Amino acid sequence: MVGFTPMEISHTEIAPDTVVISISGKVMMGPQSEEITNLVGSLLHQAKRNIVFDLSGITNIDSTGIGRFISSYNQIAAVSGQMRMAAAPTFLARAFHVCRLDTIFRFYPSVEEACQGR
Amino acid sequence: MPDVSRILIVDDDPDIHRLLAAALQNESYVIEDRYDGIEALALLQNQPFDLVITDVRMPGMDGLELLRRIHEVRPAAKVLVMTAESTPATVIRSLRDQALGYLSKPFSLDAVAQAVACAVTAPPAQGDIEVLSAIPQWIALRLRCKLDVPDRLIPFLRELVTELPAQEREDVGAAFRELLMNAIEHGGGSDPDKTVRVDYIRTARAMVYKILDPGLGFSFDDLPHAAISNQPDAPCQHFEIRNKLGMRPGGFGILLTRSLADELIYNEKGNEVLLIKHVKPA
Numbered sequence: 001m002v003g004f005t006p007m008e009i010s011h012t013e014i015a016p017d018t019v020v021i022s023i024s025g026k027v028m029m030g031p032q033s034e035e036i037t038n039l040v041g042s043l044l045h046q047a048k049r050n051i052v053f054d055l056s057g058i059t060n061i062d063s064t065g066i067g068r069f070i071s072s073y074n075q076i077a078a079v080s081g082q083m084r085m086a087a088a089p090t091f092l093a094r095a096f097h098v099c100r101l102d103t104i105f106r107f108y109p110s111v112e113e114a115c116q117g118r
Numbered sequence: 119m120p121d122v123s124r125i126l127i128v129d130d131d132p133d134i135h136r137l138l139a140a141a142l143q144n145e146s147y148v149i150e151d152r153y154d155g156i157e158a159l160a161l162l163q164n165q166p167f168d169l170v171i172t173d174v175r176m177p178g179m180d181g182l183e184l185l186r187r188i189h190e191v192r193p194a195a196k197v198l199v200m201t202a203e204s205t206p207a208t209v210i211r212s213l214r215d216q217a218l219g220y221l222s223k224p225f226s227l228d229a230v231a232q233a234v235a236c237a238v239t240a241p242p243a244q245g246d247i248e249v250l251s252a253i254p255q256w257i258a259l260r261l262r263c264k265l266d267v268p269d270r271l272i273p274f275l276r277e278l279v280t281e282l283p284a285q286e287r288e289d290v291g292a293a294f295r296e297l298l299m300n301a302i303e304h305g306g307g308s309d310p311d312k313t314v315r316v317d318y319i320r321t322a323r324a325m326v327y328k329i330l331d332p333g334l335g336f337s338f339d340d341l342p343h344a345a346i347s348n349q350p351d352a353p354c355q356h357f358e359i360r361n362k363l364g365m366r367p368g369g370f371g372i373l374l375t376r377s378l379a380d381e382l383i384y385n386e387k388g389n390e391v392l393l394i395k396h397v398k399p400a
Contacts, residue, residue, distance in 0.1 A: 006232065029265065029299065029366070060288075063296060063374060067367025070357055091288070098377040099345060099370050100353035 007032045008057075009039060018050040019043050020086075020111055024057025027065030040072040049081030052114045056087035066099055073105065082106075086114035123238040124166075125149050128158040128184065129173035129200075138171065141227040142234055155179030159187050166192060169237050171221075174201035174208055182208065186215045194242040198233065200225070204277045206254035213259070213274055214252070216243040220273045240266070247271055250315070254278075257318045261298075263306030263332075268298045275318060279325060281397070290395050293378035294327050296371035297391055305331025305389055322400070324380075327393040335388030345373045 007025040014020055021040070027033050040051060051072070069085075076083045085107045088096065096102050108114035125147050127138050135151050142149060150167075152158040156179050158172070170188060174181040181199055188195045199212045200221035212220055218237055221230065246267050250258040257278075261267050272291050279287050298316065306312040317328040341347045343365060348355040356369045376382050381394035 006235070029368070060292070062292070062299070063368035063370040064366055066370050067357070067360075070354055071367050074357075091285070094377075095374060098374055100348075100350070103351075104353060 007035070009035050011039060011043070013048065014052075014115060015050070017048055018052070018115065019048045020052045020054055020115065022054040022057065024059070026060040027058055027068065028060065028062045029064035033065050033068045036068045037071045037075065040075050044075060044079055044081065049076070049079055050084075051076055051081065052084045052086055052111060054086050054111045055092055056089065056111075058089065058092055061092060061095060066095065066101070069105070070101070084108055084114040084117060086111040121146070123147050123168040125234070125238075126152065126158060126161065126167040126170045127172075128152050128155060128170065128176070128181065130154060130176045131173070134173065134200075137227070138230060141230040144231075147234075147238075155181065155184035155187075159184060159191075162188055162195070163191050166195070168196070169234065170195060170197045171234070172197060172199060174199060175203060182211045182215065185212065185217055189216055194244060196237055196240065196242050198237055204280070206257075206278055209274050209277045210249065210252040210254070210257060213247060213257075214249045216245070216247075217274075218243045219270065220277060222277060240270070243270070255320045259316045259318075261302070261314045261316060262310045263302045263308055263312045263314060264310050265299070265302060265308055267302065268295050271298075271316075278318065278320070279395075282395070286395070289378040290325065290327075290393075293375040293382075293393055296375045297327070297329050297393055300371050301329045301331035301333075301391075304336070305333030307333070323397060325395040325397060328390065329393070330390045333389050335385075337388060338384075341372075343369055345370045346376075 007023065007027055009021065009023050011019050011021045043051065073083050085105050087110055088107060096105065108117050123146055127135055127149060129135060130153050139149060152161060155176055172181040172184050185197050185199060188197055196218045198219045198221055199217045200223060201208055202223035204222050218240060219233055221233060246262045246264060248260040250260055272295060276287060276291055279290060301314045302308060306314055312332045315330040319326040343356050343359045343363060345356050360369055379393050380396045383392040
């Protein structure tokens with residue numbers, strides 16, 4: 001309970017088809033983390049096909065949380081969109097590396113570089 | 119959940135009351151302050167509170183005695199214990215007497231606000247975590263198979279490994295949580311009538327977490343829905359299987375745990391596991 005940081009999610013449109021989704025707190029099992037895939041689905045429905053996740057505020061993640069990003073990736077890939085991961089804290093980058101997801105997801109050191117990246 | 123939560127803060131230090139008042143400035147909270155355990159208990163005997171936050175070290179009745187006495191008169195009362203002098207004995211007593219959570223001073227305003235926000239919506243502790251036996255070197259617990267139990271237990275166990283650097287402490291906590299969630303969800307079927315046994319054992323050279331679940335176990339040869347079964351070039355291979363089986367996203371628990379722990383050993387049946395963190399002898 002100490003250190004429990006509820007997940008918060010927000011998004012900013014930076015170009016007509018590009019959105020930065022900012023996530024903070026704990027991304028873990030439970031209905032809160034499902035908001036990630038729900039938001040992605042909603043944005044894709046609005047033809048926002050390029051999604052940048054700002055991960056800098058994430059404080060903890062578990063297996064389910066990692067799964068939410070895979071679900072998001074699958075949604076985005078299904079419409080030929082692009083998903084980029086930005087500013088992952090060290091522990092998070094390590095978790096994705098252990099799960100070999102850094103061979104699938106594209107990681108950038110900052111949101112700015114992710115937005116510019118190809 | 120009520121619209122307004124009544125919170126009782128018990129501490130002999132006025133600075134703590136000011137700190138908590140600042141942290142908990144919220145129109146959803148009504149706060150009352152008491153500066154010793156005896157007055158707090160007298161108040162609680164006459165009126166319920168949605169949450170009690172009590173310091174441990176106080177003159178007269180200390181916070182752990184207050185915790186015990188509160189539950190004699192109000193068994194479902196939710197109590198957070200806070201202390202600047204966390205010891206294994208304090209952790210054990212807090213668990214035995216069904217504290218809902220544990221706050222180690224000094225704490226930030228954000229940490230307190232978040233802990234309280236979680237506590238006011240949480241169900242009462244009421245036997246979900248039972249201490250079977252406890253000495254600082256060996257704590258045995260019985261946990262109900264409820265998915266919220268790991269997050270309630272970990273703050274207590276975290277206080278037992280304070281000698282570890284912060285990142286290692288987080289890693290051990292994360293690894294333990296993954297294994298315990300597996301035990302509760304898969305071994306216990308998330309059935310609150312079933313229980314998992316957890317032992318924390320501290321030797322001179324290791325911290326050992328032992329988790330025994332009531333399930334039938336598993337074989338590593340039969341985990342297509344887990345990431346450890348994936349081919350190296352197909353890290354999401356298991357995901358399709360999970361989707362077909364209607365399972366929640368995830369399946370990375372064992373893979374993550376192996377990277378966070380020094381040793382991970384399952385028994386032959388697959389319903390008991392040892393998570394081992396090596397430590398330097400003192």
